[in-house]
Amino acid sequence: MQCEDMTEALAATAEGDAHLSRSQRRHVERCLRCQAEVVQYRKLLRTMRTLRTDVLEPAPGLLADVLANLEEAGERHAIRSMLSGRRIAYLGGLAAATAAGAAGAIVYASRTRRTRLAG
Amino acid sequence: MPREPARDTAELVTAAKDGDRAAFDELVRVTHADTYTLAYRLTGDEEDARDVVQEAYLRAYRGLKRFRGEAQFSTWMYRITANCAATHLGRRARNRHDDLDEAATVVDAHPDHDPQLRADADDLRSRLRVALEGLPPRLRAVVVLRDVYDLPHEAIASELGISESAAKVRLHRARHKLRDQLFPRRDGESRAV
Numbered sequence: 001m002q003c004e005d006m007t008e009a010l011a012a013t014a015e016g017d018a019h020l021s022r023s024q025r026r027h028v029e030r031c032l033r034c035q036a037e038v039v040q041y042r043k044l045l046r047t048m049r050t051l052r053t054d055v056l057e058p059a060p061g062l063l064a065d066v067l068a069n070l071e072e073a074g075e076r077h078a079i080r081s082m083l084s085g086r087r088i089a090y091l092g093g094l095a096a097a098t099a100a101g102a103a104g105a106i107v108y109a110s111r112t113r114r115t116r117l118a119g
Numbered sequence: 120m121p122r123e124p125a126r127d128t129a130e131l132v133t134a135a136k137d138g139d140r141a142a143f144d145e146l147v148r149v150t151h152a153d154t155y156t157l158a159y160r161l162t163g164d165e166e167d168a169r170d171v172v173q174e175a176y177l178r179a180y181r182g183l184k185r186f187r188g189e190a191q192f193s194t195w196m197y198r199i200t201a202n203c204a205a206t207h208l209g210r211r212a213r214n215r216h217d218d219l220d221e222a223a224t225v226v227d228a229h230p231d232h233d234p235q236l237r238a239d240a241d242d243l244r245s246r247l248r249v250a251l252e253g254l255p256p257r258l259r260a261v262v263v264l265r266d267v268y269d270l271p272h273e274a275i276a277s278e279l280g281i282s283e284s285a286a287k288v289r290l291h292r293a294r295h296k297l298r299d300q301l302f303p304r305r306d307g308e309s310r311a312v
Contacts, residue, residue, distance in 0.1 A: 007291075007295060008291050011290075011291035011292075011294040011295050011298075012287075012291060014266075014294060037298070040298050040301070040302045041294060041298055043243075043302075044247075044294065044297055044298050044301060044302075045266055045294075047240070047243050047244055047247050048247065048262070048266035048267050049266065049267065049269075050240075050244060051160075051244070051247070051248070051267045052267050052268065052269075054156070054244075055152050055153055055156050056152070056155060056156040056159055057152065058151065058152055058155040058168075058169075058172070059165065059169070062151065062155060062169055062172060063147070063148060063151050065169070065173065066147055066151060066172060066173055066176050067144055067147060069173055069176070069177060070140075070143070070144070070147070070176060070177065070180055073177055073180060073181075074140060074180075
């Protein structure tokens with residue numbers, strides 16, 4: 001086992017979740033260079049974690065822009081819902097009118113037929 | 120996360136899911152700085168970060184009903200932001216032909232490696248910020264989401280549209296590059312990746 005074979009495994013040891021093989025573990029125990037790398041990776045990870053609390057201040061206006069954008073999106077959604085509601089009502093009315101027309105035609109046709117048969 | 124008291128946020132989320140727009144606006148107020156910070160870390164550019172934040176909150180607003188509350192709202196926002204940033208950077212790369220090559224060279228912004236400065240935690244943090252900005256976006260996204268925001272590998276892979284194993288490979292490459300930059304070896308110690 002050479003130091004060069006350890007690159008990937010050492011980068012994973014930063015989280016402590018890496019499962020080093022027995023031979024890799026044996027190599028690290030004997031190799032000062034790889035031990036130093038493990039320490040560096042852990043230090044790197046600790047420093048990365050501290051960035052979590054490091055909150056940048058957005059440029060003024062961002063919040064107002066986001067809220068305005070949401071407002072606009074909300075309005076668009078409301079208009080779309082209203083239009084689709086109207087469309088549904090229109091289509092419903094159309095369907096009802098068509099059904100009524102068809103029923104009327106059927107009734108008319110059956111009466112005409114009965115009259116013919118009676119005659 | 121310090122800016123997000125869990126109970127208050129949960130109540131706001133519930134109200135927002137019930138259609139309370141003011142509650143959603145309040146969620147934006149409480150979380151926008153964190154969302155912007157992540158967007159900036161992922162894109163490395165103020166203007167891009169602003170666009171990503173806008174898009175992320177729009178997507179969150181539209182998809183709020185799908186948020187089941189299993190994770191914190193902030194974590195859910197991180198995932199959406201990561202996804203928006205990946206889309207944004209992809210689009211930008213196609214438009215501007217940016218170099219997204221993973222093998223891009225990391226610029227060493229601090230060639231003078233004073234041992235005393237290196238020992239200083241604040242100095243390390245500021246050098247880390249510079250090193251992160253110098254990483255190719257693909258590597259930076261993975262290492263920021265994993266090591267700063269603690270997102271699981273699976274979530275990172277899913278939001279960036281890559282496999283979990285690809286996410287891990289990128290993570291290790293990113294860490295390797297960052298370590299190389301923060302703890303440079305002396306002559307003759309360099310190791311090929």
